[in-house]
Amino acid sequence: MDVTITVNGQQHTHDVEPRTLLVHYIREHVGLTGTNIGCDTSSCGACSVHLNGEAAKSCTVLAAQADGMEITTIEGMAAADGTLHPMQQAFMENHGLQCGYCTPGMVMAATSLLDENPNPTEDEVRIGLEGNLCRCTGYHNIVKSVLAAANS
Amino acid sequence: MTVIDNMQPSDESIAAGNGVIGQRMLRKEDPALLTGEAVFTNDMKVPGALHLAVLRSPYAHAQIVSVDVSGALAMDGVLHAYSGADLADQWAAPMPCAWPVTDDMKNPPHYPLAVGKAAYVGDGVACVLATSDAIARDALEAIDVEYEPLPAVIDLESALADEVIVHDELGTNASYTWPLVIEENEGDCQQAMDTSAYVVKERYVQQRLIPMAMEPRAVVAMPQPFGGDITLYTATQIPHVLKVMTALTLGIPEQQLRVVCPAVGGGFGSKLDVYAEELLCVQLARTLGKPVRWNEERGENTQATIHGRAQIQDIELAADENGKITGLRVRLLADMGAYLQLITPGIPLLGAFLYGGVYEIPKAFDFSCTGVFTTMTPTDAYRGAGRPEATYAIEHAMDALAREMGIDPLELRRRNFIPKDAFPYEAYTGLVYDSGDHDKAATVAEDLVDYAGVRARQAEQNTPDATKRLGIGVSTYFEMCGLAPSRVLASLNYAAGGWESATVRVLPTSKIQVVTGTAPHGQGHETAWSMIAADKFGVDPADVDVLHSDTAIAPLGMDTYGSRSLPVGGVAISMACDQVIDKARKIAAHQMEANEDDLEFAGGMFTVKGSPDKEMPLAAVAFEAFTAHDLPDDLEPNLEMQVTYDPPNFSWPFGTHMCVVEIDTETGNTEVLQYVAVDDCGNKVNPLIVDGQVHGGVVQGLAQALYEEAAYDSDGNLQSSSLAEYLVPAASDVPSITLGESITPSPTNPLGVKGVGEAGTIGAAPCVMNAVVDALSGLGIRDIQMPASPVKVWTAIQEARNNTQENQQ
Secondary structure: OEEEEEEOOEEEEEEOOOOOEHHHHHHHHHOOOOOOOOOOOOOOOOOEEEEOOEEEEOOOOEHHHHOOOEEEOHHHOOOOOOOOOHHHHHHHHOOOOOOOOOHHHHHHHHHHHHHHOOOOOHHHHHHHOOOOOOOOOOOHHHHHHHHHHHHO | OOOOOOOOOOOOOOOOOOOOOOOOOOOOOHHHHHHOOOOEHHHOOOOOOEEEEEEEOOOOOEEEEEEEOHHHHOOOOEEEEEEOOOOHHHOOOOOOOOOOOOOOOOOOOOOOOOOOEEOOOOOEEEEEEEOOHHHHHHHHOOOEEEEEEOOOOOOHHHHHOOOOOOOHHHOOOEEEEEEEEOHHHOOHHHHHHHHOOEEEEEEEEEEEEOOOOOOOOEEEEEEOOOOOOEEEEEOOOOHHHHHHHHHHHHOOOHHHEEEEOOEOOOOOOOOOOOOHHHHHHHHHHHHHOOOEEEEOOHHHHHHHOOEEEEEEEEEEEEEOOOOOEEEEEEEEEEEEEOOOOOOHHHHHHHOHHHOOOOEOOOOOEEEEEEEEEOOOOOEOOOOOOOHHHHHHHHHHHHHHHHHHHOOOHHHHHHHHEOOHHHOOEEOOOOOEEOOOOHHHHHHHHHHHHOHHHHHHHHHHHOOOOOOEEEEEEEEEEEOOEOOOOHHHHHHOOOOOOOOEEEEEEEOOOOOEEEEEOOOOOOOOHHHHHHHHHHHHHOOOHHHEEEEOOEOOOOOOOOOOOOOOHHHHHHHHHHHHHHHHHHHHHHHHHHHHOOOHHHEEEEOOEEEEOOEEEEEEEHHHHHHHHHHOOOOOOOOOOOEEEEEEEOOOOOEOOEEEEEEEEEEEOOOOOEEEEEEEEEEEOEOOOOHHHHHHHHHHHHHHHHHHHHOOOOOEOOOOOEOOOOOOOOOOOOHHHOOOOEEEOOOOOOOOOOOOEOOOOOHHHHHHHHHHHHHHHHHHHHHOOOOOOOOOOHHHHHHHHHHHHHHHHHHHO
């Protein structure tokens, strides 16, 4: 079946199997591999992207369901001149990443969190990110990064 | 017994550098990881690759009666399908175990696909190669395997009874028994137990854990165009060890094999192994002449990637009337799982030397460990590897002793600390602890957590019918890391050495390349290693490039695990820098017609003492070295030095952790209100990275205490085989962490560093569990087994209350 999806501002049309998950569509059809796969139960959030402006786990959505929608992936966050998005910059400045595998999903979830709640408390950040798992940082510096981004 | 006989304490403090070491420099690795540019193995685009999928046994223990792959072969897109028997002649040797801990250790042959018998749920029995991953996985369902199920062996003590044998040819489930007895003091331990004022006898269970790196494993094996060379791209911590082992296992001339790790998304020990899928991809790619790739799904990762911990610990601790320890006996039963992976049998023994904690322990010490086979996923290294288990046992037993004596657990520890002025300290095991200041670490933690204040709050809050009970936990630790002096590894029967290699070269344009044998997977080596070189040369770290994780570029290395990268690999880099500077000094002296000894080097500039007009920048020296037009006689062109450093001793980071928990007696839930960690890892190259390592380590240890368990049912099925069931904590499950500072440089290496990768994990589990028991001991609860889940805590509270009521009736 044909799907037409706008990814990072660029419209793509592909013929996909109906069972194709959005994350596989992004990685294999569009060829953007910044969106990572960390589980098969929609538990880890590594594949979080923005779907019409809101964070969603792209493994919980079929490409067919995203037909006609606008997607932003981690590759679409920095400015065209390479300037990092304030959330990416905050993660860098606060050592909010180690191995970096959960990071794209974490950045997408965190920006969406601040869109909804621009001035969260530490607890609100922790609860807001509970759908995204990280095994390296113990979350301490991720939370710090998000609070710093909120203040920037 | 192991004795370090070649430790050479050095008087040199950290050499005066250029002020780069010690800075909280932001990481070079981050931009690529933050923008999605970083390439993990599964991100590689490989046209024409065949996709491998592995059919795994649904039974914990079963005879494989027959395997019929014809159904899979009939499917569109499927090119090949094989049973274990089909590939049996492809292996030059079984999968490697590099640590035969005793001469009589039993090690069953282990092949990438099982033949004849499956020994755990997840054991590979057949495989498919297809044009896409989806087709390959679909095709697994068309393979017909006839199994004859056998009873599972899950419980370690039942396994030891040998009623059901996992590997028939061995005739027993016991793999080995490894003792560590101080021979000249044999009998002293029993005497201590018989005559001491206090003896606590405890049994602790280290539950099975799943390392759960966020990136599952992935492999791409790519035959090169001519001559039979092959490149293995894989998500591993050990490209160098893997190259040797793959060459041996597959019978490939080693020079034809290149191993590359693209970005690696965490390891925690789980990628410190030689895995079936790596061998399958390489061998099938060679045979078929096409790239073969495999990526692991999380449900596979929980079963086909190694597990950690899984020990039963019996510990007896004797003390005199003042609480001074007089003897220690430890008996371990360690779950090997179904097979011995790369270093499975050695893991519990890495802890053998740490059961004495940070205390002055007499030589009345008696340790032995028995490794036993079960029908579960093989175990191997998981963050800390043997050392968290040891620390848990001694630290939890110290709390039990303090309760028995009716004294404060922190006070008991202080009575037993090895004093600061006793270092270097030869321990009861013969190992020499390099440096330490335990009282300082404890005091910093005590102040940060407000120990006295929390104790006062606790006394007020923990009334018999309180619904929220406060507990405070203390743990101290010594970590044996910087793995490792090769001669000590030899005495432990480990098959490899513990050195690390570094090459440092100054390019003609004065940019610097550092080639390291370490293999980072989140630790920030590109940043930290460039800081070491920049500090030495007085240049901007941006002008230093760190090359790693590719055996064609960095052919020598022993890789990254055991908190070894900085104290071994980083020290090798620092030494190579010194050698390059020595050579550059000769060239500069020649060029400036000065005496070498009169030259000073700082900020990237050679100057001549007493001749302020004479100077020569490193860049000019590098270019002279490159052109070789006018070098001193007998000096080779170019500025490049290679150092292989074998550490004279382990390094011994230490610390104190304290935490405050509140337990809801109505729900059994434990909330960690406050967590303080004081980890002394010696000098810090980049404190930003050090802090991050501790944060992450603490949460992994805390997760063992409260959340995680690889639970099996009696048929050997893993019940927590996904991230929906295996409770890796989320941000909302863990506290913010307060770090305290203590820096005691190691005297055994010129950087004064010790390593920090595992420290947090080692300190955290006993700290949290001591707090949990501290909160509940007033109700008559003696202990809770990990993880202290709400249901376990709630049940213990109900039982304790029922017991109290019965006693009152």
